Amino acid sequence: MVNSRTARTGLRRFAAVGLTTAVAVSMAACAESQRGEQGGKVGGTLTFAAAGHPKLFDPFYASDGETFRVARQIFEGLTGFKPGTAKVEPALAERWDHSNDGKTWTFHLKNGVKFHDGTDFDADAVCKNFERWYNQTGAGTNAAVSQYWVDNFGGFADGAKPSLYKSCTVKDTHTAVVELTASTSKFPDLLGMAPFSMQSPTAMETYDANNVQVRGDSFEYPAYGHEHPTGTGPFKFSRYDKANNIIELVRFDDYHGEKTKLDKLVFKVIPDETARKQELQSGAIDGYDLPNPSDWAALEQAGFQVIKREPFNIFYLGITQKNNEKLRDLKVRKALYHALNREQLVKSQLPAGAKVATQFIPESVSGYEPNVEKYDYDPNKAKQLLAEAGASDLTVNFFWPSEVTRPYMPNPRDIFGALRTDLEAVGVKVNAVTKPWNGGYLEDIDQGQADLFLLGWTGDMDTPDNFIGTFFADPSNRFYTTVAPWGEELSAELRRADSEPDENKREQMYKELNKKIMSDYLPGLPISHSAPALVVTKDVRGLVPSPLTSEEFGPVSKG
Template identity: 65%
Template sequence: MVHIRTVRLAALGISAALVMTACAESERGDDDGQSGGGQTGGTMTFATEGAPKLFDPFYATDGATFRTSQQIFEGLVEFKPGTADAEPGLAEKWESSEDGKTWTFNLRKGVKFHDGTDFNAEAVCFNFNRWYNQTGAGQSPAVTGYWQDNFGGFADGKTPSLYESCAATDESTVELKVTRSTSKLPDILGLPSWAMQSPEALQKYKADEVVAQGDSFVYPEYATEHPTGTGPFKFSKYDEANGTVELVRNEDYWGEPAKLDKLIFRAIPDETARKQALEAGDIDGYDLPGPADWEGLKSAGHQLLIRPAFNIFYLGIGQKNVAQLRDLKVRQAIAHAIDREALVKQQLPEGAEVAENFYPDTVTGWTDEVESYDYNPDKAKQLLTEAGAQNLTVNIYWPTEVTRPYMPSPRDLFGLIQGNLEAVGIKLTVVSKPWNGGYLEDVDSGKADLFLLGWNGDYNTPDNFVGNFFSDPNNRFGTGNSPWGATLSDEIKAADSEPDADKREQMYVELNKKLKSEYLPAVPISHSPPALVVTKDVSGLVASPLTDERFDTVSIASS
């Protein structure tokens, strides 16, 4: 599983409202009220922390690709700007069968792809069947990780799939069938991975011809030069040398046209360099300003847009390599050793909170009845002694060359955690690697005994958090090496498949209790609010708890 992913969220209870003979209907016309006033025209340049790897969102795993995709493409389901609410996108309404296995989507009419071809029910099913029928390199987890994480296997039947079939019952009606009820639907369809793409362009530019080349992949012309969606912006060009993407307004957009003539995303990996570019007037805004810079940016007259904290930062405890880490008392000792309150107060921005569950309290099934591990070094030492682990020696990984919304300064966060663990007698072998230069690979392959990581929620279901973390026993935590690993996996899958919303919520409450008292595969540490910053000349940009900002409502004053 790759963890540079777009942060997504849906409203509390939205899935519950839609599972049992559910129905959602659009109240949005061509103008949803978000565009407001403001000047039309001009170019906005926004700096991101990385360059996109490609422009086909189905094959994407990185946030920079998703940010671009969110302007070019649209899905059947979207997320209301600035909120946690799932809302109609290219589907005006939907409903599910009582057993949650059949979903009927009524599509918006009069929508065209950027190449002038029609968006209709056949196009929707073409996209679903394209995803399901991947072969060869297209089945690599590095290429279609999102499909495999969320829908499972492919048409060859080697691995079970959530997807069963898609049928166009008429030009504007789609019947989607899945193999079991899941809490993921319909919210999951708001992810960029499931955006609708032009069937004609996909075929013309051979979108599925991905080729493995050593440990990397070569993507076809469609993914690098011809992404074709229905969104308010169209792809114009990409300067790979400078990591700069240029988008232009879609004059034939079905809804309210974008106000900007052009939108440019410019990759500036270093946060200090992003800040300097803003101060120099080279850019109009940037993502993930460091918490230490927030007050200074506001004092300089810039606008700081703070997103709600829909994430989790945790210390992972691998159980693959060191047998002592499979002892619950040892894991509890580690939890008691960490001063989470001090970490939140000293290292994280205002609004950050200590985490008790593995997801925020806006997600169904969160409970305050979990076991809480207060900062207690003496208790930690006692537990280590009881477990015969007074001389515990483990490696601990922390990432370099990265800033994550839940982990704004990895070095500083690691320093505090390191000091806490060493203070109770745990001997640490420290390993630091670049985020995209070995860190994620080592952690995902189980090399790390302890590791700093987190998750930005994709949408508001517990499964998007605990399911992504622990449902597969062969995960980065090595839970398959513990006697309860398979049980935890089964409990997660059972909860996700429960069609009754009230029963499902209670199942997650009980699961959260066991995750803290019986399993403890990691120590949940904090929820931290990320931000973005724009100049005073920018208006209409709505901060999203999902980092799902849409720039079609943005205006920029003439300088």
């Protein structure tokens, strides 16, 4: 076995982080300031605005950011991510070992941890969570319900599709052994993602957590996911007043780590970005996510803290080859790329710190290749390539989303307008189609209705597979590479790279793949990496920005 303290875990290195203990100097000083070690007052309520309602509070069945924002405060995983980074670190597992082939993982668990309902967190609880995920039946096996399991582990116990998961065994009270069917670059990092948080086996059994039902064209989830989510985190669920747009969490006094200073953490749903800003200015809320970049300077001048994240995302112009045969010509796709003035777009439409993208992964991710084929802004070159391909009369259905703000796409309307102008300047006829993000846009994209579309991705973890594997490992993807002769080839190459246990070999394989994607395949056009922000009042302390947009409010205080 390879020990995680001395070798690369997730077949990469992690840094163990110790907890710091605050020492009270004197009762008088404590009474005078009522301040904790980070300078914030003990007690009070922090109210943070959310852009939308969570799907539910059981993160295993979720795929939306608003569910995950709440879930990260209630639940913890075996692994986590070092604050302010995308690097894996211990969480409920203090350390782990893995076999040389990367298929057997032994997790050594933290002692003295309890779930919010008093259930002990131990190896038995770990295996019950894995078995819950793997043994989904009926509607639970639908990719729309268990998306993160399907995307990362594949199939279920029914055997309909192969699964990365093989078994979980209780070695002793505080040691669990997880066996995989293959090595993967994602493990154990993926266990730090919200969907793979540890949940109380007692609560899940009591409230029938797996009882997902099909209701017409949608799914109905059990009471557990709406009213009884039970984890080990610093906050526990209190109430969800959907009519008044309020989600309330309270301090978990038996938390195993440093207890939060806040009495309550409230998420208030305010869909409109302008309304969120006004609520902040009026003092009704303490902060919100994704302020418009054009407001950053004014917010800072007004005394608010605009907290910038490191870029860990990709915004791209997607190309669907399903219906428009001219887009299957590599020359046409290269022509479109040369037509786009990405430098100007980044300067005019994106926040400070944004960068032009050259490939589908950020620079900080292993496998990034600086020597990929570059596509400078060159309208004449674009026209030439279109002519050579017999596509000077190219017409495209260009989809863009309304009613949404994404970390990589702060203003879809204006970004679409800039890209449309560039395309029309080289003779491309653009038919604009817009639909609400959650009102048909994503469904149409997935069904291949668009020729061109705006989309992006914020990384879940620091692995190349989480980017290019997510996009292209399944040949039946949003780019519909099944119609391209190289679609199956790219899919197979990505699977081989992900399963390579030798880190150096794997990194080189991804570098070569990034070269091929950008020169030989070009299934879409990477545009930019953005640095999104949060904004909070001046008395909010201890909020560490996450490149994964997965901020933890446990260390936060006010005053």
